[in-house]
Amino acid sequence: MYLRRWRTIHAEAEAFAQDSDSEPELNMEESSEYSTSGSEGRGSNDEPESSDFQSEISYEEEPVSSDSEDEFHEVPEEDEQQSFTEKLASWCSRNKHTRKSTNELLAMLREEGLPVPKDSRTLQKTPRSITVEEKCGGQYKYFGLEFGIRNVIEDNQNFISQNLNSINLKINIDGVPLFKSSSMQFWPILCSFENFKPFLVSIFYGNSKPSSVSEFLEDFLEEYSQLKTNGLQIEDARLNIKVRIKAFICDAPARALIKGIKGHTGYYACERCTIKGYWKNNRIILYSKDECSLRTDEEFSLVVYDNHQTSVSPLIEHGIVSKHFV
Numbered sequence: 001m002y003l004r005r006w007r008t009i010h011a012e013a014e015a016f017a018q019d020s021d022s023e024p025e026l027n028m029e030e031s032s033e034y035s036t037s038g039s040e041g042r043g044s045n046d047e048p049e050s051s052d053f054q055s056e057i058s059y060e061e062e063p064v065s066s067d068s069e070d071e072f073h074e075v076p077e078e079d080e081q082q083s084f085t086e087k088l089a090s091w092c093s094r095n096k097h098t099r100k101s102t103n104e105l106l107a108m109l110r111e112e113g114l115p116v117p118k119d120s121r122t123l124q125k126t127p128r129s130i131t132v133e134e135k136c137g138g139q140y141k142y143f144g145l146e147f148g149i150r151n152v153i154e155d156n157q158n159f160i161s162q163n164l165n166s167i168n169l170k171i172n173i174d175g176v177p178l179f180k181s182s183s184m185q186f187w188p189i190l191c192s193f194e195n196f197k198p199f200l201v202s203i204f205y206g207n208s209k210p211s212s213v214s215e216f217l218e219d220f221l222e223e224y225s226q227l228k229t230n231g232l233q234i235e236d237a238r239l240n241i242k243v244r245i246k247a248f249i250c251d252a253p254a255r256a257l258i259k260g261i262k263g264h265t266g267y268y269a270c271e272r273c274t275i276k277g278y279w280k281n282n283r284i285i286l287y288s289k290d291e292c293s294l295r296t297d298e299e300f301s302l303v304v305y306d307n308h309q310t311s312v313s314p315l316i317e318h319g320i321v322s323k324h325f326v
């Protein structure tokens, strides 16, 4: 069962990565390998999985630890690419290539159609493998905010030519149930800016929402805080780009989690005003004849709404308040 869970997060994270098209390749050491074709034989003793998701991707059933592994299946192409990039990265650093010469080499390889990064820094940052940590009552992987932003900029060279000196990030956090029949869920943090494709900053996987919102957000907020203070340097273009979060786009349960407020079924759930709802026909009705005072970001930051705020949101110390939520 454990391995199956690993494969599931592995595959889903891969799907996310492919969706956003700018993510590091995933290669989890702890997980067994999987194949998207399912035609390699050894997985055939697995009982069929019931969900649509599982039926799209089939797996090698056994962990790949046996000596005979090489006889039984070919190394997937992605692994080859990654190991080539890895080899290239260590060759360049072993031979003390400058950034300029590495970039020239990368440009030549790209001309030949090889899928290598454009910039030596990205090459050196190419993850050797991805390890998942236990966090917030589930499994968690942090991919990186700056890493994602740089990938997007590198893939969109006209961004540099626009000479922008600031970027506004849109952050999307939602819980994504995996199966109708279980409580297993993903909580990805996705980021986008301008009109570029979103990329994955981190992902949590567990049988409930993250147990601690500060743990769930800490890597992300720490890196954001550094980017906010120092900006993002693009040395080649002599740019220092100001990075700001412009908006959080979240559904109601995610807003309740990360803002540290009552769920949308609470009497004081309204995020705009201090109305007290009432219970009718199994739901909370937010209506009052009396006028209700509007909530303010200042008071929210001071955590004065004790019947609305259930915890001190870690966003507050980063200056992220209600106006950031759309």
Ligand SMILES: [Zn+2]
Pocket: 270, 271, 272, 273, 274, 275, 286
């Ligand atoms: Zn209201």
